[in-house]
Amino acid sequence: MTQKRKTLIKDIALEAGVSPALVSFVLSGKGREHRVSEKTVAQVVAIADKMNYLPNASAQSLRSGKTKTLGVVLSDISNPFFANIARGIEDVAAHRGYTVFFCSSDESSDKMGALVSSLIARNVDGLVIVPCDGSENIIRRLSENNVPIVLFDRPYRDMEISSVSLNNFSASYHAVEHLIKSGAQKVGMVAYDQNLVHMHDRIRGYRSAMEDAGMKSLITLGYTKMDDLQRSADKVLAKMLDKEVDALFFATNSISLACLHYIKDKGIEVPGQLKLVGFDGSDAFDLFSSSITYVRQPISSLSQKVVEVVVEMIENKNSLVNNIQIDGELIIRESS
Amino acid sequence: MTQKRKTLIKDIALEAGVSPALVSFVLSGKGREHRVSEKTVAQVVAIADKMNYLPNASAQSLRSGKTKTLGVVLSDISNPFFANIARGIEDVAAHRGYTVFFCSSDESSDKMGALVSSLIARNVDGLVIVPCDGSENIIRRLSENNVPIVLFDRPYRDMEISSVSLNNFSASYHAVEHLIKSGAQKVGMVAYDQNLVHMHDRIRGYRSAMEDAGMKSLITLGYTKMDDLQRSADKVLAKMLDKEVDALFFATNSISLACLHYIKDKGIEVPGQLKLVGFDGSDAFDLFSSSITYVRQPISSLSQKVVEVVVEMIENKNSLVNNIQIDGELIIRESS
């Protein structure tokens, strides 16, 4: 079995008795525009089909400057939330004719810098980025160089850059409000100590709901670093429980899981002793002894939007800054 | 702010007062090979650095025929197992200098065909594919065209194609053996009705363990289609329980979750009334009322291996067929 050579445009041209240029016109759908006759169009298409022509993307993009490719930098694609988002982005992008490179920054701006360079070298047409602590400069530079870019999950307030994210303030507000309405007297929150807008907003939402409820004061606020999550969960929670909170609001999925482990271990009764609300859905939330109430992020609208915005920037050179916030949905279940 | 033009090789050449070819030699690390003097190498590298040179990947791959890119077709990247594998592959590939396109076939061979075409058109250097029902021809054709390709998770027995997968037979055997040793009298299994080797092997492992234990017979075997999982779980499980099984072995993560929902709803006591063993870890397994015993697939060895094998094929034109099986690990916990 000899290696079959790939079909090139000039092979088709030869077979059809026309010039390569003509074939290129036809196959890129510009037959009309270049007034190629109906007959020739049909013939060329038929031959291309018969010969299993697949255009060489490297050549196309070298010449045209477009790759029909997106770069998406998430914090970690193995995180269920981002895995679902990735899936959504993949589908919407494919529908628009784009293929996507996914990569994970691990919340490190150094790593993000390297990833972005590699994506740029690969000539991606646009970028979707989940910013992390310290990534401001990378993102500013990209934006200044007119690379189409959309921030996801975490907007930057003080930069003129498009973004798609949850309305974190309101989601958080409603979650806490719900806890209070269900009778909680002392609501605590567990959050990350991150300098990122989305986290600030979730915390603001909590604070605001507490104030509005006329609750004596902000009860307590447990911060913890990404790293030693599991270990610190113990301490943070122990402190909370000492203060006799009767409800907890978790700022993220990973925090929720860490804390649920502790709660399960200690045999704390939910919602009897402690009411709970988490962020993002998860199978674990469903199967916990009392299913967990949570803020659902609408995965498909989020991914739909983020692709739409970046593709718009790419294809229509639309540089209007577009900050889209999408509302979360509180899924109320047994834990609250 | 004017748009800064990207630095090209010829810009560097001009600045350094040498030819573009020389610059290319140096920057692709072939300075030695082409006996460029130390001094010149240093100078060129310095200038490239100063000018923030990033090679244009399209041009490179058009000329060289290599893209330093892998295509990975999973069944669904939002599935936690595959999300974790994706993460592993991403890291190992990056370490080897490759960037990867991830996509999801949804277990549809039509979709897989389209994805593969798009990846081939993008000139990926190699492919990692999770086969699905009906994908034999696609894969055979690729292999015949000498595209470096490695099957993941599910080998094809009757094709001469490299693969990396769990040793499903033995993992399954040990899981069931464990249930029996823990005192189970009637062990059932819930599996998918799929014509794929990995599923067959898991079932074979179950059968074999039952036989070897001298259990009267194969107790029962519930099949279910991927689609109506949640609905059919009810029926399958009801039937199982009618037959008074006192232990269940779940063939996959998704099956486990569907069944756990039912078990939780019905208030069946685990492991009192029913012992359980699942496949793949998951947060949900940890947080279920009794933590679930499961077969752990060693994510990092699996992803390490699969990238190694495909890169080996790419870089050393090594066409030896390499069927790697990696042992699972039974993580014993409360449910059994």
Place this chain on the structure above:
DNA sequence: CCTGCAAGCTAAAACGTTATAGTAAATCTA
């Protein structure tokens, strides 16, 4: 019977690299 214009095509340069073949000067060999 020339002029202008539309229709339908082609020629050829360009995109930014890499790789092959080669050249000129310096050094070695004998």
Place this chain on the structure above:
DNA sequence: TAGATTTACTATAACGTTTTAGCTTGCAGG
């Protein structure tokens, strides 16, 4: 000191497209 070899580099053709400009015809209008 003539030839051989080595050192350090250069010229140029490719890679497979897209795109710009232009080239033939045929035909209508005057």
